[in-house]
Amino acid sequence: MTLLDDSAAPSTPVSAPPVAKKVPVERTHHGDTFVDNYEWLREKESPEVVAHLNAEQAYTDAVTAGQEQLRTDIFNEIKNRTQETDLSVPSRKDDWWYYGRMVEGQAYGIQCRVAASSDGTLADWTPPLVEPGVDVPGEVVLLDGNVEAEGQPFFSLGGAAVTRDGNLYAYAVDNAGDELFTIRIKDLRTGELLEDTIENVFYGLSFSPDGTTLFYMVADDSWRPFQVKTHVLGTPISSDAVLYQEDDVAMWTGFDLSADRRHLMISIGCSEFSETRLLDFAAPEKGLQVLIPRSAEILYDAEPFLLAGVEKVLLTHDRDAVNSMISLVDAAEFSKDVPSQRWDTVVAHDDSVRINGATVTATHMVVSLRKDTIERIQVTPLEGLGTAGQGAAVEPVFDEELYTASMGGSEYESPVIRLIYTSDFTPPRVYDYVLPVAGAEGELLLRKETPVLGGYRAQDYVAEREWATATDGTLVPLSVLRRADLPRDGNNAAVVYGYGSYEVSMDPGFGVPRLSLLDRGVVFVIAHVRGGGEMGRHWYEDGKKLTKMNTFTDFIAATDWVAGSGWVDPARIAAMGGSAGGLLMGAVANLAPEKYAAVVAQVPFVDALTTILDPELPLSALEWEEWGNPITDPAVYKYMKEYTPYENVRAVAYPKIAAVTSFNDTRVLYVEPAKWVQELRAKSTGSEPIVMKIEMDGGHGGASGRYEGWKTRAWDYAFLADALGATSLR
Structure with missing residues (x-):
């Protein structure tokens, strides 16, 4: 008997792909009929559908079995280039520095904080040095994602919020992958969870300034966020009130706090026009106040703030400005018809510059824009804003042609803003940009460059x-x-x-x-x-x-x-x-x-x-x-x-x-x-x-x-x- 040479032996046959049955369903619109043979696969709860999907995966596994070693190699290359025990640069919020840790062998992040000190100098805004694998004195673990994920098929954190006094921490968890979350609230003084648990919520949560009320979003049956609700801590979830409900099925709803945290801002919109409603925390009895109604068909973002003691709103809008522009408006103007309102130009429209948005600190306007395809940041002093005495915009300068510079968040009172910088071959860098004062140039302070291991150059x-x-x-x-x-x-x-x-x-x-x-x-x-x-x-x-x-x-x-x-x-x-x-x-x-x-x-x-x-x-x-x-x-x-x-x-x-x-x-x-x-x-x-x-x-x-x-x-x-x-x- 002659043994066959291995090279001549037939390869293992790959199983045939699963063939779904055809169940013709006619779809007719505008006189056109389309016959869909596979619409029955939409029945997610059907055992037959689940069996079919499992058969698809089995076929995929068979077809790609020869790629297993290559997949392992690429996975290991990713792993070996990544510093697995790492942490983010701390960001200050009120009296605490907040940051995240990653630990080698653990799949999820750990959210932490340490106390901040204040002596009225720039040092107040210099983040503490925290190093991978090194314990930080006074570190408080807010949430360990690895503990939360134990025994769960899926884990994702959909947002978090802390009360101004730093005592309560609300966080939203998804254990299914359907982007519907459960909110839990932790007392950081005791480490205990409050009884308040809110199920089936959407992205977005914030505390009121006094910490007694939590704002959150709810999505409708078509997964459209449409309700902003309020939960008063310690009361039954069933009594939570609807602060706002959007009934137009083509409109998306969300909310945020203003930069100075004096207002809740509810944004309703689509890709072509929008509407903003403000809740003044100092006068909640006034209810929600509409700035520009959607009937004006203007796409805009609003940032309310005080300028020299006067209530102002910074508008990024597309009124006669396809690439958007920025205007400054007295809050009192919004009581008039839109054509009668006075809007002072802060950043004029430019066909070659796309204005993405603007916010403020206590001293500066910060603008995100796109020019020559590149996203970048500019800052302008608030003093004289919207007048003939407006100061010149200053832009941090980087040394690469193709890069991305974006806001990484900042505190309203801070003399620095956090920037995230990256390019195709520059790992993410975290900078603090010292805002320029009295004609001086701003200063970029490098806080961290994400390490890349394995000899990367x-x-x-x-x-x-x-x-x-x-x-x-x-x-x-x-x-x-x-x-x-x-x-x-x-x-x-x-x-x-x-x-x-x-x-x-x-x-x-x-x-x-x-x-x-x-x-x-x-x-x-x-x-x-x-x-x-x-x-x-x-x-x-x-x-x-x-x-x-x-x-x-x-x-x-x-x-x-x-x-x-x-x-x-x-x-x-x-x-x-x-x-x-x-x-x-x-x-x-x-x-x-x-x-x-x-x-x-x-x-x-x-x-x-x-x-x-x-x-x-x-x-x-x-x-x-x-x-x-x-x-x-x-x-x-x-x-x-x-x-x-x-x-x-x-x-x-x-x-x-x-x-x-x-x-x-x-x-x-x-x-x-x-x-x-x-x-x-x-x-x-x-x-x-x-x-x-x-x-x-x-x-x-x-x-x-x-x-x-x-x-x-x-x-x-x-x-x-x-x-x-x-x-x-x-």
């Missing part, structure tokens, strides 16, 4: 700005990331990443996991497509509603630039995006499947038309301002029908596709990718596998805990690297 990598030309001639910015020693020989692999919705910008930011792709010779390209906010408000408006196709064709143009750049082999390009970026992935897979070797669509919004046509589904009505309303508008219905991924799957050879989802996701329901992969498999003329990875205990962000998060990212990157033939380190 920023100079080993390069980030460059390039431009692709869209089909209509528009130049689309690209961020091209690569190793500095990568040869430009046309043989490398590439991943093109995009999002392009809701005016969200893909700003420069450091990511440890991404290094694992770059170190395997992959060129990572971020396509800043229309629908995002990188180039101002017009950039967003040119990629929403009846111009949404620009988002998809921009991404394809970015892919064509990559293919012709000289860096990569056109046959070794993959695409990746998540949520609304997952819709982008589905659309480009339909439009140009031949351009991609693989596609990873994370929690993908691929059945968008079905979702938006049903206002009872989570968030559907809120989406009308982004995509249009296909229920009432035949033109919107027709336009969406032409691009939504599920309806446009066709008989072509699709590349390798992985749809990554979670069973408890409330933003993009698991049923969307579940239906999509069935349709893809049924119609694809190619032989590449199409898989769905589903986390049965996760939410929109996947499984909880940093280690599970690293595993998820390692899975995505291993799938891409394997498909691109880029599995080995350079």
Whole structure:
């Protein structure tokens, strides 16, 4: 008998993909009928559906079994580059410094504080030196996420609040991944929990100044935050009052405290106009006061404060200013009709500058803006604000071309503001910026740079700005990331990443996991497509509603630039995006499947038309301002029908596709990718596998805990690297 050589032995066959039964359901709108064979998969409580989803995961495990070592390698690379025992820079609030700890081997953060001292100098705002693994005298543990997560399938902290006197700590916990939280309140003097426990709440909680009342948000059955409620400590939860309820299903509601904490600010709005209502804590009997009613159709944010003893409101608004501008208004003006009000210009409109928002400290206005695609911060003295004597704006100066500088929070009375700085290859830095006084320049004080282990050197990598030309001639910015020693020989692999919705910008930011792709010779390209906010408000408006196709064709143009750049082999390009970026992935897979070797669509919004046509589904009505309303508008219905991924799957050879989802996701329901992969498999003329990875205990962000998060990212990157033939380190 002759033994067969191992190389000639047949490989273990991969099990066939699960085939869902077809149960045709007709959906008719505006004279058009669409037959949906897989809508039955929406029945989340059905054992048959759960069995099908488990079969999908089993098939995915079988198809990707050969990637297990690569996943392990990437996970370990992430782990070995991360200083696992670490902590945040303390931030001062009232008489305490607050910070978080991470401990090696533990998945969740530990929230802590130490007492602060005050002697009226800048030293009051110099955070104490706290070091990884070193006990801090007087440290108080507010919440240990690892203890909270014990025995739970999922854990996420949805917010926290502390009373002004520092005695009570309220925190919100999600143990399902559905982003509905349970609020508990801890007495920090005794460590005991109060009896007050509030179930099924949304993001957002704050204490009143006297600490007797807690404000919190509630979402309706479609997962839309619509009620602001008040809970008086020590009273039954059933007696909690509704401070405000928003009945317009297309409007989102939230609240915050003003910078000086004298007002509760309730914000109601969509992407096109808004309304702010203020509760003056000094005169709560007046109730909520509307500033600018939504009927004025102005999109604005408001910051009330006292200037020289006069009640003022700082407005960031789009009234005759598509990129927004900033005005200063006496509070008394809001009693007049909007056309009659006097608004003094503080920052004028500029077609090349997008104003993101503004806040105040006791001495300065702080503005977040975007110029030349870059998010940055400017400060202006309050003295003379809105008058001819207004001081000049000052901007902290950094030494990189592509970076992100954003607010990290500050106390109203503080002489410093906290800034977070990062770039594609600079790990996050925490700065305190000393606000300039009497004509002096501000000073940047570096408090921390996130350590990266494993011999990481920023100079080993390069980030460059390039431009692709869209089909209509528009130049689309690209961020091209690569190793500095990568040869430009046309043989490398590439991943093109995009999002392009809701005016969200893909700003420069450091990511440890991404290094694992770059170190395997992959060129990572971020396509800043229309629908995002990188180039101002017009950039967003040119990629929403009846111009949404620009988002998809921009991404394809970015892919064509990559293919012709000289860096990569056109046959070794993959695409990746998540949520609304997952819709982008589905659309480009339909439009140009031949351009991609693989596609990873994370929690993908691929059945968008079905979702938006049903206002009872989570968030559907809120989406009308982004995509249009296909229920009432035949033109919107027709336009969406032409691009939504599920309806446009066709008989072509699709590349390798992985749809990554979670069973408890409330933003993009698991049923969307579940239906999509069935349709893809049924119609694809190619032989590449199409898989769905589903986390049965996760939410929109996947499984909880940093280690599970690293595993998820390692899975995505291993799938891409394997498909691109880029599995080995350079």
